[in-house]
Amino acid sequence: MNREKKFLTKDLKMVVLAKIFTTILISTIGFVVLLALLELIYHQFTFYEEDIVYMLAQVVKNYLPCLFVIIWLIDIIYVILFYWKKSWGYTEVMMYASKQLIADDDKLIHLPVELKEVEEQMNQVKMNAVKNARIAKEAEQRKNDLIVYLAHDLKTPLTSVIGYLTLLHDEQQISNELREKYLSISLNKAERLEELINEFFEITRFNLTQLTFEPSSINLTRMLEQISYEFKPMFETKNLNCNLKVDPDIQIKCDVNKMERVFDNLIRNAIHYSFENSTIKITAEKKSNGVYICFSNEGNTIPEEKLNRIFEQFYRLDSSRDTKTGGSGLGLAIAKKIIELHKGTINAYSENERIDFKIFIPTLS
Incomplete structure (x- = not known):
């Protein structure tokens, strides 16, 4: 905001200087035109040497350069003094406008007509600030809601684990079949508990501004092959087929750990939101300006209104309070930030029961 204020102040100075220059230019042209008209009128009449008009005309003619410079300087001084005095009025207007700029409302700022350009820029700055504040507030609210939901959902698996372990401890004569059943349930609940705790850690350590960039050269083809292979057990749970179509030996410069996190998150999302017995396609194509991945x-x-917000912090496609249907809502926000650290882009598309995430990573020097 402070930097934008400096730009606006600079713009105001430029507006005043532009008006001074324009006024001087117009007055100079006007003065030259006036002299030309006077000379034209002068030559329409016949004057004698003893005529006062003739004598004045000769004086003007002899000292025209000096007179022109004197009048021009007087004109400049007058224009500068006029706008300098007027700028004090602009200062008061801008001070009031600055207060409106930081006001916590969406009211538009109104300036004099001659400051229309500055007015438009100030309103743009204010609307951006209001929008960013609203987005931050909504993200914070989603974060707080998610923490409440996670805290609530932690109780269920924890209570189940304690309950089944208590049964195993107290019932010494329990059958092996029942023991295996209770242990299996306890293990599943404990794993769910671990997922929820990991989401808590993800939220508490989340800070996009602290992401660092440590690039190195890697073989993207092998990375995608390895990561997709590691998800084979998860593919099998929904009977999914992974179709990997990647150009051979794609070499890129990137932050390996962070890029792995992006791909990991996108594959998990694809698995989570895929129909059973369907195919997940992963493609990567090397071009002269960079790599295109899908x-x-x-x-x-995904409805358009949700698709437009899919990269927002703590935004989850499933808005229900059940955390089993989605993660913390950080994965895609972090993925977008990581791709932007690589000077790239990531976009989401969805139509005809298909979801695509398209990434472009430019060639880094």
């Missing part, structure tokens, strides 16, 4: 899966079409 993660595509068959699933319910």
Whole structure:
């Protein structure tokens, strides 16, 4: 905001200087035109040497350069003094406008007509600030809601684990079949508990401004092959097929750990939102300006209003309070930030029961 204020102050100075220059230019042209008209009128009449008009005309003619410079300097001084005095009025207007700029409302700022350009820029700055504040507030609210939901959902698996372990401890004569059943349930609940705790850690350590960039040269083809292979057990749980179509030996410069996190998150999302018995497609194509990567899966079409917010912090496609249906809502926000650290872009598309995440990573020197 402070930097934008400096730009606006600079713009105001430029407006005043532009008006001074324009006024001087117009008055100079006007003076030259006036002299030309006077000379034209003078030559329309016949004067004698003893005529006062003739004598004045000769004086003007003899000292025209000096007179022109004197009048021009007087004109400049007058214009500067006029706008200098007027700028004090601008200062008061701008001070009031500055207060409006930081006011916690969405009221537009109004300036004099001659400051229309500055007015438009100030309103743009204010609207951006209001929008960013609203987005931050909504993200904070989603974060707080999610923490409440996670805290609530932690109780269920924890209570189940304690309950089944208590049964195993107290019932010494329990059958092996029942013991295995209770242990299996306890293990599943403990794993769910671990997922929820990991989401808590993800939220508490989340800070996009602290992401660092440590690039190194890697083989993207092998990275995608390895990561997709590691998800094979998860593919099998929904009977999914992974179709990997990647150009051979794609070499890129990137932050390996962070890029792995992006791909990991996108594949997890694809699995989570895929229809059973469908195919997840991963493609990567090397071009002269960079690499184009696409993660595509068959699933319910995402509505446009949700698609537009999919990269917001703590935003979850499933807005229900059940945390089993989604993560912390940080994965895609972090993925977008990581891709932007690489000077790239990531976009989401969804239509006809298909979801695509398209990434572009430019060639880094």
